[in-house]
Amino acid sequence: MLNIDNWLQSNTFHHGQFWDLLGLIEEKEKKNLTISLCIPTLNEEKTIGKEVVLFKSELQDRYPLLDEIAVIDSGSTDRTLEVAASFGADVYHSAEILPEMGFNRGKGENLWKAIYQLKGDIIVYVDADIKNIHPRFVYGLVAPLIHRNEIKYCKAFYDRPLALSREIRPSGGGRVTEILVRPLFSLFFPELTAIIQPLSGEYAVRREVLERIPFPVGYGVETSHLLDVYFEYGLDAFAQTDLDRRVHRHQETRDLGKMSFGILRTFFKRMKARGMVNDLPELTANLRQFLAQENRYEQVIHEIYEEERPPMIEVPAYREKYGLDAA
Numbered sequence: 001m002l003n004i005d006n007w008l009q010s011n012t013f014h015h016g017q018f019w020d021l022l023g024l025i026e027e028k029e030k031k032n033l034t035i036s037l038c039i040p041t042l043n044e045e046k047t048i049g050k051e052v053v054l055f056k057s058e059l060q061d062r063y064p065l066l067d068e069i070a071v072i073d074s075g076s077t078d079r080t081l082e083v084a085a086s087f088g089a090d091v092y093h094s095a096e097i098l099p100e101m102g103f104n105r106g107k108g109e110n111l112w113k114a115i116y117q118l119k120g121d122i123i124v125y126v127d128a129d130i131k132n133i134h135p136r137f138v139y140g141l142v143a144p145l146i147h148r149n150e151i152k153y154c155k156a157f158y159d160r161p162l163a164l165s166r167e168i169r170p171s172g173g174g175r176v177t178e179i180l181v182r183p184l185f186s187l188f189f190p191e192l193t194a195i196i197q198p199l200s201g202e203y204a205v206r207r208e209v210l211e212r213i214p215f216p217v218g219y220g221v222e223t224s225h226l227l228d229v230y231f232e233y234g235l236d237a238f239a240q241t242d243l244d245r246r247v248h249r250h251q252e253t254r255d256l257g258k259m260s261f262g263i264l265r266t267f268f269k270r271m272k273a274r275g276m277v278n279d280l281p282e283l284t285a286n287l288r289q290f291l292a293q294e295n296r297y298e299q300v301i302h303e304i305y306e307e308e309r310p311p312m313i314e315v316p317a318y319r320e321k322y323g324l325d326a327a
Contacts, residue, residue, distance in 0.1 A: 004194045011239040015140030021063040028146050034067045035142055036120030040110035042074040044128035045083050051133050052087040058135045065139060070118055072110040092117055098317060104307060108221035115210050115312045123210060127201035131247040141204035144239040152237040153229050154204045157197035158246040174199060180260045184267060191235045198226055211313040216306045219259040220266025227270050254289060258302060261287040265306045
């Protein structure tokens with residue numbers, strides 16, 4: 001097993017290490033890399049404008065690190081797309097990308113279709129609901145991939161247990177991370193416990209990796225990425241960057257239960273496919289929760305299927321667009 005302490009020393013970064021954007025751009029151009037930013041959205045008109053303005057002004061106009069900024073939307077009913085377009089982002093309806101493949105609602109669907117729609121050798125995904133948005137949410141994630149060819153997937157983390165300038169910062173990830181994902185990784189994939197924030201929505205990935213892994217359309221997408229990349233490339237392919245602090249809206253406990261259910265279905269599907277569990281029964285798609293009203297208790301059943309999209313490299317339209325079948 002790879003020594004986790006060594007990996008933490010060599011593959012864990014702080015965004016402050018990458019303050020020299022001109023140097024970063026020079027290295028990017030030397031390696032002839034293109035970088036695309038994808039912001040997946042659904043009804044984010046309150047925050048999307050600030051994100052687009054900041055990334056465009058700082059990382060396109062002032063420092064040309066990004067080759068494109070794109071919003072891929074699941075069907076917003078507010079002014080998300082109008083606001084994003086007015087500030088200079090390319091905007092796309094997820095349902096209109098690869099229409100022959102149909103459409104599913106879910107963040108994972110947007111992330112998957114971005115591989116087809118966007119042109120970058122590296123795609124960096126940033127959630128649309130970040131209230132303290134800053135350029136570090138992009139350059140802190142793409143920099144390790146630009147500087148080190150062996151790194152293929154860089155995750156963000158925030159307020160984690162690193163000793164920086166003699167200051168020890170509080171430990172712990174999100175609730176689902178600490179209650180579900182970290183215990184699962186501790187039991188079955190101890191090396192993956194080195195990834196401090198496995199469910200963070202911000203990460204940068206090389207196209208050559210993204211196009212070869214399947215995408216759950218819902219809650220399980222981040223967990224599936226970690227497992228699939230780990231199975232194929234090992235822990236050395238990962239890096240992580242400390243972005244200090246992330247301010248966003250918090251979800252209700254009931255919604256976190258839905259997320260956990262989707263993650264579990266994805267996790268056990270991969271365990272079964274790898275022959276790591278025997279005689280696993282067919283997993284139900286029904287999550288059962290309760291509502292209490294005065295002296296009445298009502299069971300509510302949610303159907304959570306976690307449908308998966310195939311590796312993009314298997315999609316004929318993608319192969320044609322990128323000339324993968326050319327002699």
